Amino acid sequence: MAEGRAPSRLEGKYIAIIVCWLLGNGCLFSWNSMLTIGDYYAYLFPKYHPARVLTLVYQPFALGTIAILAYHEAKINTRKRNLFGYSLFFISTFLVLVIWPRLVGEELEHTLGYAQLVVLLVLQMLMFRAVWLVIFHLCHLSWFSLVQTFQSFLAGLAASGALTSGLRLITKAIFDNSKDGFRKGAILFFSISTIFELLCLILYALVFPKLPIVKYYRNKAALEGSKTVAADLAAGGVTIETPNDPIPVDRLSIKELLMQNIDYALDIFMIYVLTLSIFPGFLSEDTGSHSLGSWYALVLIAMYNVWDLIGRYVPLLKWVKLESRKGIMVAILLRYLLIPAFYFTAKYGDQGWMIILTSFLGLTNGYLTVCVFTSAPKGYKGPEQNALGNILVFFLLGGIFAGVTLDWLWLIGKGW
Template sequence: MLFLAISTFFEFLCILLYAFVFPKLPIVKYYRTKAASEGSKTVAADLAAAGIQTEATERADANAKQLERLSNKQLFFQNIDYLLDLFLTYVLTLSIFPGFLYENTGSHKLGSWYALVLIAVYNMFDLIARYIPLIEKIKLKSRKGLMIATLSRFLFIPCFYFTAKYGDQGWMIMLVSFLGLTNGYLTVCVLTVTPQGYKGPEQNALGNLLVLCLLAGLFSGVALDWLWIIGNGKF
């Protein structure tokens, strides 16, 4: 109950911050104004609700062409590889983490702390990896490169299986760290590269498509997580 109460408190706190504090931040105002100037109707409505008028809002009827954008279907097919990258990234990650780490890691010197250490290692390296793309020289922008990197992550499946069966805890911790690194790095690369070159309304729609694929990947990965118990004496 204490966990539920704390979680609920922070949930409502985040909602209040998003509703009353977030819109007042200068950087948020800047990007919302920029998106509205490119014809984003939803952002223009947010700005109007906040009492901020933009030139695009005032001349929306006169600039009908400016409001034209690619349809969601066109955006989907133009960026299907990026969407697939994000989907497959989370299918693979959630099919291993955290279920497999709790069920198939065997007994080691760390005892009951072993799974918790693996979870902590994953989260730490996932967080670190999300800041790596800030270094432009090592940020992966190639569509082909992102797809190859995403598909190559499926090699983690046999690696985790054989490490859990024959390896020691050191190898498992190393594998988990690489899982976190690749997950965080590829997520940020895909989310930041995909909207480039599009107008505000199109970027907004692409963001929705990316989130949809991310959630689909999460759901599919969790659904596939049970496959690890096959051959583990629990199926």
């Protein structure tokens, strides 16, 4: 390695933790913005189940994209991909902010047609392609580094939901009684989201690659044979000295890694199948009417997001962290008891019980996600860790796809 002294393994650790938290937050801020204003879209498209449609329509494209990225994971320039992803975040949220109010008009109409819904879906697909371009890389990058930075990134993903829920509650309180309040609240909401995505783009482009701890682990991965971090190292001012006749790195194939870690892949798949079969579609449309009125769905989504965030910090307490492979699998299977619990609570229970159940759904989602990702086998070489991280994120997305599809089953017997 050339250019200056070698970066330290722990130098800049706490700054890196904060930056990873912010970048994780930025990965899902746009996604959660779209989900959190579900009441606005339900008002615009009351016949089209927008909470379900918006989470389903982009999934086949995202799953196909991630499958290609997973297959070619060893050859992709991750810096270009992340810069493109964060740029796409900023552009898509900006387009929603600029185009959408013009489609709706100054006076909010109670129902809109297919044309406006298609435009919204196109903007959303741009946004969510960026989501998985960035999450896919930052997850496997975090596998190269300390557990604390990875956990901070995962917590940042959940924090985006908590922050957007808080902002949505604030904008609703401000504009709830004003004329055209839905539209004004949505415009303010997406204005904040656009600014935040621009901040994350600048943060990743100018700050993240120069952190000493990031340079250390990227350098370590490069020396172990990873070819995906060269551009990031160059951006951080680090160059790798390679021999004239490099020796090919002997590494496990994707199939071999999957077979060795199939239980972890199924774990992450099953976590998100259950979660997305309930959140946000069921919570937005099928929980009945209670004294909270139009605030009810927003409160449920906010409670899920807050407890999801809390759950991602619980494993910091070593005595409650699950690390046993069998223990994690048993906990995930027992979590499926939440399906009948939600069914009977929606049918017979009051809003207090539903809020408790939703909070538990979020808590277990965050807790088990961190347990799986931080307990998955270590000791692999850099390229193998990269590939294993990609495999787990692919199964996570597969679980989301299956979950949002199964979410439609709650509508059986209720009409369309």
